[in-house]
Amino acid sequence: MSQISRNLPATLKTAIDDAVRDLHGRIPAAIGCVIATVDGRLVSHVVDNDADPQRIAAMIGSMVALGETIGREVRIDRSQYVVVNALNGTFFAQRVPSRKELFVVSTLARPSTNLGIILHETRTTAATIGRAVDAWIEQHQASQTAQA
Template sequence: MSISEQIADKLRALEARIPDVEAGLVVTPEGLTIASALPPDADEERIAAMCAAAHSTAERICRELGKGEAQMSLVRGEGGYILVTSAGPSAILMIMTRPEAKLGLLFLEMRRLAKEIEELVGRF
C-alpha cells in the first residue's frame, strides 16, 4: 500500500471514529494533494491550494506578531469548522467538521494524526 493510501485510510478512520468529522485532506506546503478523504463533489486541487495558503498565512501572522510557530488554524463557518495544522515540515493536515463538533477532542486527535502523517511522509 502506498503512503498516500495509508494516509487516506487514516483520514477515513478518523471520520469513522468521530462522526462530526466530515472530510480530511493532507497536502504539501506547495498545495499539492498527498491524500484525500474529501466529498466527491469537492474541487480537490483548489481546496489543497487554499489549505496550503491558509497555513502559510497563519505562519506569517504568528511570526509577525511574535507568537512563534503557528500550531493550528481554525475557521468557523455556519456549516461547521475547518481546522488546519502542520504535520511536519512536508505536510499540512486539514479536517472539516459539522458545527456541533467537540473541538477539544478534535485537537487531540489532530495532534496524534499529524504525528503519524509526519512519520509516513518522512519515508518518501
C-alpha cells in the same frame, strides 16, 4: 514538491490514505479530511459534501503558512494550527510534523463537533503521517547510502 505528490512511494501513499480514512472515522461529525503538499497538491482525501478537495488542497498550505507568518508578526511565535469557525462548520489545518515538512492535514466538521475533538484527532493524524514520512526519509537515505 510537486514531484512528491505525483510520485509518492506506495507504502507512504497507503499510510497517508489509511490515516485520512481513520481520521474521518474517528470524528463522528466529520465532513471531510484532506492531505496536501505544502505547495497545494492533493495527496489524499475523504469528503462527504460537495467541497472540492483539489481546491481545498490548493488553499490549505497557504492558509497554514499565513497563520505562521501572522503568529511571528504579532510576536506569539509560529502558529501550530489554523481554525476557521464558520456558521455551518469548523475547519482545522496544520502542518504534518516531520524531518521535512512536506504535508498539511485538514479536517472539516459540522458545527456540533467539539473543537477539542477536532484538534486532538487532527494532531494525532498529523503525527502518525509524520512518523510515516520520517520512516520513508530514513529508508530512502539508507538505500541511497547503500548504492553509493
